[in-house]
Amino acid sequence: MTLSPSSILDHGGRYLVAGPTPEPVEGTWGSSRFLVIEFPDMDRIREWYDSPEYRRARGIREGKVGVGMLFVEGAPPEGFSLPA
Template sequence: MPAYVVVDVGVVEEEAGWAYAPVAQRSILDHGGRYLVAGPTPEPVEGTWDSQRLVVIEFPDMDRVRQWYDSPEYRRARRIREGKAQLRMLFVEGAPPEGFAPPAG
């Protein structure tokens, strides 16, 4: 089942962003990931969002997400942005092919 990485990017030191992006992107592609959303300035329609950029990346499964995140390539990318970017990241399982069903109860 597909798994997703959702990243909410806040403040980024521009120079670090330019150095981080190609290293991170190569690591994602090398681990079977693909960008679904990578747009600047999300448009909030409900609630409060304090994000400069929202990124959603799809991987074949959760094991691949974890392999990517712990890989030497992505550890290198994380070191590049360390202390120079504020972001929040989630790993999320995809919905089964039959769609979302609310919990029984």
Template sequence: MPAYVIVNFDVLDEEAGAAYATAAQQSILSHGGHHLVAGPAPKPAEGVWGSSGFAVIEFPNMARIREWYDSPEYLRARNIREGKARVSMMFVEGISPDGFSPSP
């Protein structure tokens, strides 16, 4: 079942942000993931959204997300952004085609 990485981010150093984006994208693709949404944070319909960027990344399943996140390739990308961007990230399970979430 698909699983998703949801990311809010603020880039503090544009050069490091571009280097991170390249390294992160390569690591995502090599672990079976792809971006569904990426770019500037949209204007919120309700509430306050405190970041400048937003991304949703789809992977085949939660195990693949964990493999990607712990991989040497993504560790290198995370090291590039260290102190150069503020990132909030969460991993979420998708739902089945019938609309029901998997049992915990």
């Protein structure tokens, strides 16, 4: 049973990108997978991360799989601009 996907969906998240073989073209990437998951807002992603369901998934993989994770605010639908 895979715990993470159902816990993500239960907290309003959805997978935007899920790739088994990222291809770095600048810098390095130390993992064989890459995921981008969207949540409605930062509060929801924090609720998911601290949920009993996801804590259980984290416990199962602890010491077995290295995971890097970032929480990032998204751009508004009309786009964004980088500071000069």
